[in-house]
Amino acid sequence: MQNWIDAYSWINIRFLLQGLWITILISVISVILSFIIGSVLGIIRYAKIPYLSRIIGFIIDVIRNLPLLLIIFFVYFGLPAFGFKPDTIPAAILAMTVFESMMIAEIIRSGINAVDIGQMEASRAMGMNLAQAMWHIVLPQAYKKMIPALVSQFISLIKDTSLATIIVVPELMQHGQVVYGQDPNYIIPVFVAMAIMYFVVCYALSLLSKFIDRRMA
Amino acid sequence: MKRLKYIVLVITSLLLVFSLTACGNQSLSSQNILENDKKSKTVTWGVKADTKLLGLIDVKDGQDKGFEIDLAKAITKKMLGKDAKAKFVTVTSQSRIPLLKNGNIDAIIATMTITPDRLKTIDFSDSYFDAGQSIMVKDNSPIKKVQDLNNRTIIGVVGSNSVQNVKKFAPKARVLQLPDYAQALTALKSGQGDALTTDNVILAGMAVKNPGYKLQGKAFTTEPYGIGINKGQPEFKAAVNKALKEVQADGTYNKLIIKWFGNVPGFNYKEVLRK
Amino acid sequence: MIHLLTSNWSAFISGFGWTLLSSILALFFSLIIGSLFAILEVVPNKALRIIGNVYVEIFRNIPLLVITMFFYLVIPLYIVKINGFTAGTIGLTIYTSAFIAETVRAGINSVDPGQMEAARSQGMTFWKAMRYIVLPQAFKYVIPPLGNQFVNLVKNSSVLAFVAGFDLMYQGNAIASQTFETVNTYVIVGIFYLIITLPISYYMQHLEKKLA
Numbered sequence: 001m002q003n004w005i006d007a008y009s010w011i012n013i014r015f016l017l018q019g020l021w022i023t024i025l026i027s028v029i030s031v032i033l034s035f036i037i038g039s040v041l042g043i044i045r046y047a048k049i050p051y052l053s054r055i056i057g058f059i060i061d062v063i064r065n066l067p068l069l070l071i072i073f074f075v076y077f078g079l080p081a082f083g084f085k086p087d088t089i090p091a092a093i094l095a096m097t098v099f100e101s102m103m104i105a106e107i108i109r110s111g112i113n114a115v116d117i118g119q120m121e122a123s124r125a126m127g128m129n130l131a132q133a134m135w136h137i138v139l140p141q142a143y144k145k146m147i148p149a150l151v152s153q154f155i156s157l158i159k160d161t162s163l164a165t166i167i168v169v170p171e172l173m174q175h176g177q178v179v180y181g182q183d184p185n186y187i188i189p190v191f192v193a194m195a196i197m198y199f200v201v202c203y204a205l206s207l208l209s210k211f212i213d214r215r216m217a
Numbered sequence: 218m219k220r221l222k223y224i225v226l227v228i229t230s231l232l233l234v235f236s237l238t239a240c241g242n243q244s245l246s247s248q249n250i251l252e253n254d255k256k257s258k259t260v261t262w263g264v265k266a267d268t269k270l271l272g273l274i275d276v277k278d279g280q281d282k283g284f285e286i287d288l289a290k291a292i293t294k295k296m297l298g299k300d301a302k303a304k305f306v307t308v309t310s311q312s313r314i315p316l317l318k319n320g321n322i323d324a325i326i327a328t329m330t331i332t333p334d335r336l337k338t339i340d341f342s343d344s345y346f347d348a349g350q351s352i353m354v355k356d357n358s359p360i361k362k363v364q365d366l367n368n369r370t371i372i373g374v375v376g377s378n379s380v381q382n383v384k385k386f387a388p389k390a391r392v393l394q395l396p397d398y399a400q401a402l403t404a405l406k407s408g409q410g411d412a413l414t415t416d417n418v419i420l421a422g423m424a425v426k427n428p429g430y431k432l433q434g435k436a437f438t439t440e441p442y443g444i445g446i447n448k449g450q451p452e453f454k455a456a457v458n459k460a461l462k463e464v465q466a467d468g469t470y471n472k473l474i475i476k477w478f479g480n481v482p483g484f485n486y487k488e489v490l491r492k
Numbered sequence: 493m494i495h496l497l498t499s500n501w502s503a504f505i506s507g508f509g510w511t512l513l514s515s516i517l518a519l520f521f522s523l524i525i526g527s528l529f530a531i532l533e534v535v536p537n538k539a540l541r542i543i544g545n546v547y548v549e550i551f552r553n554i555p556l557l558v559i560t561m562f563f564y565l566v567i568p569l570y571i572v573k574i575n576g577f578t579a580g581t582i583g584l585t586i587y588t589s590a591f592i593a594e595t596v597r598a599g600i601n602s603v604d605p606g607q608m609e610a611a612r613s614q615g616m617t618f619w620k621a622m623r624y625i626v627l628p629q630a631f632k633y634v635i636p637p638l639g640n641q642f643v644n645l646v647k648n649s650s651v652l653a654f655v656a657g658f659d660l661m662y663q664g665n666a667i668a669s670q671t672f673e674t675v676n677t678y679v680i681v682g683i684f685y686l687i688i689t690l691p692i693s694y695y696m697q698h699l700e701k702k703l704a
Contacts, residue, residue, distance in 0.1 A: 065647070066682050066686065066689075067650035067685060069650045069651075070661070073674070074678060077674045077675055078674075081675070085319060159555035162558060165557070166654070167309075167312060170279075173557060173558065177397075177400065178267070178274050187566060187569070191558065198553065198555055198558065206553065310669070311668070315668075315672075335672075337672075338672045375665050375669055376665075394656055394666055396665075400654070404564070404655075407564070407565045407566070409564070409568065409575065409656075
């Protein structure tokens with residue numbers, strides 16, 4: 001028999017919520033960092049700067065096409081060779097940021113591509129330089145178009161933090177495993193609680209995205 | 218065709234970059250870990266978080282608790298003085314050796330057996346606990362001893378030497394390796410395997426909260442647990458060994474054994490007491 | 493690194509095979525299930541639409557790892573014994589099907605609604621019109637995003653490592669912890685993944701450019 005009452009004792013729920021907090025913390029920091037880095041990389045790739053754009057394109061494609069789990073291992077086990085030894089939470093943030101930056105770079109690049117080339121040419125003809133045209137004309141429109149894709153990437157990021165349990169990051173999945181590790185009869189209640197917590201956060205975000213999308217349209 | 222060339226180019230350049238990075242891992246041996254720890258008054262230990270009685274996270278306060286945690290604290294104090302601190306980093310059987318070699322942690326005290334294979338890459342202190350590998354099965358299981366596991370499925374944990382040992386005793390057993398002990402135990406209960414194998418002391422801890430499951434048969438190996446230390450750190454190793462001897466001599470060790478194992482059914486704590 | 497590869501060749505290759513098999517199976521079944529729920533989301537019947545919506549929203553907003561672990565640990569406890577490979581592949585299928593449903597639905601919506609109306613006025617039933625008129629056009633539109641879903645699937649199949657699914661990542665973990673050559677092992681594992689994912693992803697970029 002599954003023991004729902006004891007499984008949902010305040011002590012267990014609080015422990016799960018602490019995990020959820022770490023999940024959110026990792027996700028928010030990583031999404032901000034990867035938005036910035038991803039934008040820069042995406043613009044560089046779009047701008048077709050000789051060599052640089054090609055090389056960055058390579059790196060983006062390679063990292064994008066690897067499982068996130070591998071990136072987590074590389075950051076946690078591989079980076080210390082360069083003298084940087086992150087704890088589990090910073091390691092998770094770093095791994096998520098590296099991975100998500102590449103995903104976002106691709107979204108940004110295709111978003112810019114989707115803005116009519118004529119607009120870029122028109123602004124250049126008006127005497128704006130590339131950076132000005134980018135900043136004032138192209139990017140605002142591109143970002144507007146990209147909002148749904150960016151939000152769904154953010155939702156993926158939140159869900160993907162669960163993989164960090166492999167290096168014992170104290171996030172929601174890890175804390176869930178600790179709770180059902182205590183007692184075999186907690187397993188279903190814990191899975192239900194974890195699923196609800198992830199769902200509430202991710203679904204709220206997707207509703208928000210739909211709302212913004214409608215307001216902007 | 219052009220595209221194919223492009224892909225081959227990407228993969229080879231990647232290979233190059235990564236093999237270069239993989240070679241840069243030598244800087245640690247030039248540091249003296251004992252000196253660093255003396256300055257910071259802290260020893261950073263890699264410990265388990267999923268192993269009842271030895272190192273387990275307590276959901277009440279999020280603290281790691283167990284015999285190894287207490288022993289690490291005692292050893293730290295003997296090494297660096299009463300005001301020294303033990304810092305804990307949670308590891309799994311899979312992550313502990315990479316983390317030690319990388320220098321994230323100074324030492325491993327995480328149910329790790331001293332084995333010839335591991336001695337090739339890291340050093341060990343003297344043994345601090347004598348465990349033995351055993352199996353856990355359902356109460357009514359037909360499996361009486363490890364040899365019965367031939368043609369059956371047995372669950373172990375990635376990175377533990379139990380999964381390699383069991384193949385010596387039951388060469389035809391199918392082995393499943395899961396990420397940690399909490400998952401392994403849950404998988405056993407879900408019927409993913411016929412038995413779970415690891416050290417008797419870990420299994421005894423699991424059996425406490427899991428009626429219907431028991432340790433089966435005698436331990437079929439001896440598993441002396443050692444504190445894992447990086448190679449090229451003789452001072453640190455000597456300090457750990459000296460502290461370990463002192464902890465045993467002044468009775469702290471036996472007190473901790475009784476505190477954690479004094480009341481565990483199926484585990485005779487008197488066998489592991491030390492003079 | 494070459495030595496690491498040759499001395500563990502059979503483990504790497506079998507892992508590669510299981511990863512590929514799991515991804516292909518999951519793609520096949522999630523295409524079927526995903527298309528089904530996509531159609532449910534656009535049918536005239538409101539109850540069916542709600543069912544379609546609920547399915548998609550639930551599985552899009554819960555981590556793949558939670559779904560997979562649930563199938564590995566909970567389902568065998570009460571319903572049916574399934575091993576890690578099966579549990580992992582089912583988890584992948586369900587998770588991916590929710591995304592495919594969204595992609596296919598967008599494809600259906602992009603087909604001019606006038607076509608559906610015309611087909612209906614010719615006396616076709618809703619299902620017939622869907623099957624013969626709308627879906628064939630929708631699928632043309634969804635092929636590039638489906639390719640990207642397949643790349644995601646291959647990458648996501650690494651969750652099989654959590655449930656002893658014998659895939660590439662599982663073999664990598666085992667080899668890394670036996671040889672203690674952690675980074676090198678994962679580099680090899682990464683190259684094996686890239687062998688599958690890079691060509692597909694380049695081909696899809698190429699296709700997108702051609703269609704645009």
